[in-house]
Amino acid sequence: MDEATDVSENSETGLPTEFSLAQNYPNPFNNSTVITFDLPAAGQTLLEVFNVLGQRIAVLIDRRLPVGRQQVVWNGLSDRGAVLTSGVYFYRFRSGSVSLVRKMILLK
Numbered sequence: 001m002d003e004a005t006d007v008s009e010n011s012e013t014g015l016p017t018e019f020s021l022a023q024n025y026p027n028p029f030n031n032s033t034v035i036t037f038d039l040p041a042a043g044q045t046l047l048e049v050f051n052v053l054g055q056r057i058a059v060l061i062d063r064r065l066p067v068g069r070q071q072v073v074w075n076g077l078s079d080r081g082a083v084l085t086s087g088v089y090f091y092r093f094r095s096g097s098v099s100l101v102r103k104m105i106l107l108k
Contacts, residue, residue, distance in 0.1 A: 015067050016040045021093045021100035024074075028105035035060070035072045037093050037100075042066045046094040049074065052087065060091075076106055 016038035024033045039045065047061040057078045061070075074091075076084050086108045093100045 016069065019093075019095060019098040019100065021091075021102055023102055024091065024104045028107045029076070030107050032073055032075045033104060035074060035091055036069060038069050039065055039067055039095060041096070043095050045070075046092075047072060048092050050090045050092065052089075057084065057089075065095075 017040050018038070019040060020038040022036040024035045026033060035047065037047070043064060045061055045063065045065045046059070048056050049058040049060065050056055058074070059079060060072050060074055078084060084106055086106055089104050089106060091102055091104060
């Protein structure tokens with residue numbers, strides 16, 4: 001698992017110069033959490049949530065996004081609308097050849 005990348009911005013434009021995936025907040029969370037990431041280039045972006053068994057339980061983003069900082073609020077539900085139980089979950093960000101993973105905790 002990659003360590004968190006520092007946010008770097010172009011001082012002239014204020015846009016990120018590298019990909020980064022921040023730790024969700026709050027963490028641990030109850031009901032909802034915010035996931036923030038930076039895109040230095042526009043492109044197809046995928047943000048998914050997995051359980052500890054590696055099973056994908058939610059797709060939060062699967063579309064082309066513009067350059068810049070992006071935020072997603074996740075309500076702790078699966079793609080099927082099921083309320084998830086307390087536990088450890090992982091979220092994976094992929095854009096271009098970059099793939100970053102972080103861990104989060106859901107407490108009910």
